[in-house]
Amino acid sequence: MSNKNQFRVGIITASDKGSKGERIDISGTAIKEIVEKNGYVVSSYCILPDEKVLLEKEMIRLADENICDLILTTGGTGFSSRDITPEATLSVVERLAPGISEAIRAYSMTITKRAMLSRGVSGIRNQTLIVNLPGSPKAVTESLSFIIDELEHGICILKGLTRECARKG
Numbered sequence: 001m002s003n004k005n006q007f008r009v010g011i012i013t014a015s016d017k018g019s020k021g022e023r024i025d026i027s028g029t030a031i032k033e034i035v036e037k038n039g040y041v042v043s044s045y046c047i048l049p050d051e052k053v054l055l056e057k058e059m060i061r062l063a064d065e066n067i068c069d070l071i072l073t074t075g076g077t078g079f080s081s082r083d084i085t086p087e088a089t090l091s092v093v094e095r096l097a098p099g100i101s102e103a104i105r106a107y108s109m110t111i112t113k114r115a116m117l118s119r120g121v122s123g124i125r126n127q128t129l130i131v132n133l134p135g136s137p138k139a140v141t142e143s144l145s146f147i148i149d150e151l152e153h154g155i156c157i158l159k160g161l162t163r164e165c166a167r168k169g
Contacts (some may be wrong), residue, residue: 001059005043006039006040006162007039007040007041007069007070007152007155007167008041008042008067008068008069008070009031009040009041009042009043009044009068009069009070009071009072009082010042010043010044010045010058010062010067010068010070010071010072010073011028011031011032011035011042011044011045011046011071011073011074012044012046012048012058012059012071012073012074013027013028013046013047013073013074013075014048014049014050014054014055014071014074014075014076014085014135015047015048015049015050015135016049016050016082017073017089018047018075018156019048019049020049023127025047026135026137027074027075027102027133027135027136027137027140028045028047028074028166029042029049029137030140030141030144031072031074031133031140031144032045032145033137034145034148035070035072035144035148038148038152039065040070040147043067043068044062044064044067044068046058048143049056049069049160050075050076050082050083050084050085051084052084052087052088052091055073055084055088055089056088056091056092059071059073059088059089059092059125059130060092062125062128063092063125063126063127063128063130064125066126066127067159068161069128069129069155069159070084070128070129070130070131070151070155071129071130071131072131072133072144073085073089073130073131073132073133074133074134074140074159075134075135075136076088076132076133077118077119077120077132077133077135078117078118078119078135079117079119079136083119085120085132086119086121086132089121089123089130089132090121090123092125092130093121093123093125093130094123094124094126095123095124095126096121096122096123096124097122097123097124097129097131097154098121098122099122099133100122100131100147100151101118101120101121101122103146103150104118104120104133104134104137104146104147104163105118105120106137107142107143107146108134108139108142109131111142115139118134119132120132120133120134124158127158127159128158129151129154129155129158131151148160152165153165158164
């Protein structure tokens with residue numbers, strides 16, 4: 001990625017145990033490594049408990065204060081009663097981007113049938129793309145590695161930078 005279009009990423013890990021320091025955040029670290037390897041700048045990184053209001057507030061802050069072009073969440077997308085990341089995301093986005101989450105699930109289904117149990121969603125708030133990724137380090141790495149190249153193009157369109165981005169390609 002050129003420096004001109006060096007997009008900013010916010011990473012939010014939803015984990016009760018991680019937020020209390022009872023578990024090391026391996027999934028958030030995996031996201032950080034992948035996005036930095038692909039030319040993104042991590043402008044925010046936090047671990048929050050699985051609390052809808054806290055997740056909503058952080059996503060709103062990162063998008064509305066123009067801190068991030070892309071917010072990637074990890075965790076909280078399963079069937080547990082504490083898994084509320086998709087609900088938090090749906091309450092803050094203005095437009096859905098279902099193709100991203102559909103692509104993640106379709107690709108992940110080629111690896112494990114349990115991918116059908118992911119409830120992750122994707123959407124847009126202002127000019128920020130928000131994508132829910134799975135919680136396990138393995139699934140995060142597989143999913144993000146699969147979509148990372150196309151996310152840049154989507155962000156370029158969202159930011160009105162299609163001409164600048166097209167010159168790179």
